[in-house]
Amino acid sequence: KAGVTQTPRYLIKTRGQQVTLSCSPISGHRSVSWYQQTPGQGLQFLFEYFSETQRNKGNFPGRFSGRQFSNSRSEMNVSTLELGDSALYLCASSFYNEQFFGPGTRLTVL
Amino acid sequence: KNEVEQSPQNLTAQEGEFITINCSYSVGISALHWLQQHPGGGIVSLFMLSSGKKKHGRLIATINIQEKHSSLHITASHPRDSAVYICAVPRETSGSRLTFGEGTQLTVNP
Numbered sequence: 334k335a336g337v338t339q340t341p342r343y344l345i346k347t348r349g350q351q352v353t354l355s356c357s358p359i360s361g362h363r364s365v366s367w368y369q370q371t372p373g374q375g376l377q378f379l380f381e382y383f384s385e386t387q388r389n390k391g392n393f394p395g396r397f398s399g400r401q402f403s404n405s406r407s408e409m410n411v412s413t414l415e416l417g418d419s420a421l422y423l424c425a426s427s428f429y430n431e432q433f434f435g436p437g438t439r440l441t442v443l
Numbered sequence: 444k445n446e447v448e449q450s451p452q453n454l455t456a457q458e459g460e461f462i463t464i465n466c467s468y469s470v471g472i473s474a475l476h477w478l479q480q481h482p483g484g485g486i487v488s489l490f491m492l493s494s495g496k497k498k499h500g501r502l503i504a505t506i507n508i509q510e511k512h513s514s515l516h517i518t519a520s521h522p523r524d525s526a527v528y529i530c531a532v533p534r535e536t537s538g539s540r541l542t543f544g545e546g547t548q549l550t551v552n553p
Contacts, residue, residue: 434478436484
């Protein structure tokens with residue numbers, strides 16, 4: 334089975350722009366969670382989608398949003414980028430509580 | 444006080460040494476994850492455990508749910524074990540919404 338894939342792997346944007354990241358879960362997994370990792374804050378939960386519905390949301394501003402499609406693929410969007418949004422964005426798909434992480438998208442905001 | 448605390452933060456060992464990383468948590472429901480992150484960012488799930496002990500190769504993880512404490516042991520450590528080890532606990536019964544420890548940076552010297 335293929336693992337969790339994330340695209341793109343690296344991204345450079347400027348302040349004020351918006352960005353969309355994509356995550357394809359392992360086949361058969363219906364839950365996708367997104368996490369942000371920064372040197373200062375470590376790993377933090379962004380949101381979780383299950384069967385196209387947001388099931389949980391972390392403590393992030395409304396500039397961070399996401400969605401899930403009927404094939405369980407998920408996207409997250411960050412609007413009006415700030416320098417502090419520079420981070421590694423990880424998604425994880427889960428099946429019976431075990432989470433499988435993707436390789437991450439490294440976003441740099443200049 | 445962090446909800447998930449790991450110790451030590453940094454650990455340097457000689458090849459062959461027995462290594463222990465500890466994790467104490469005040470939140471979370473019933474299960475705990477041990478994750479490994481190599482330079483470059485990719486996260487690999489090592490263990491998910493809700494009771495007792497699990498072993499995979501040279502890695503052993505134990506958990507005491509009543510005391511909310513877990514340990515990760517590495518026997519006969521090797522330089523390729525050098526990585527950041529992170530414990531995480533889910534805040535939802537679905538197993539999602541992980542809260543992470545700050546990680547333990549392990550360096551194993553030859």
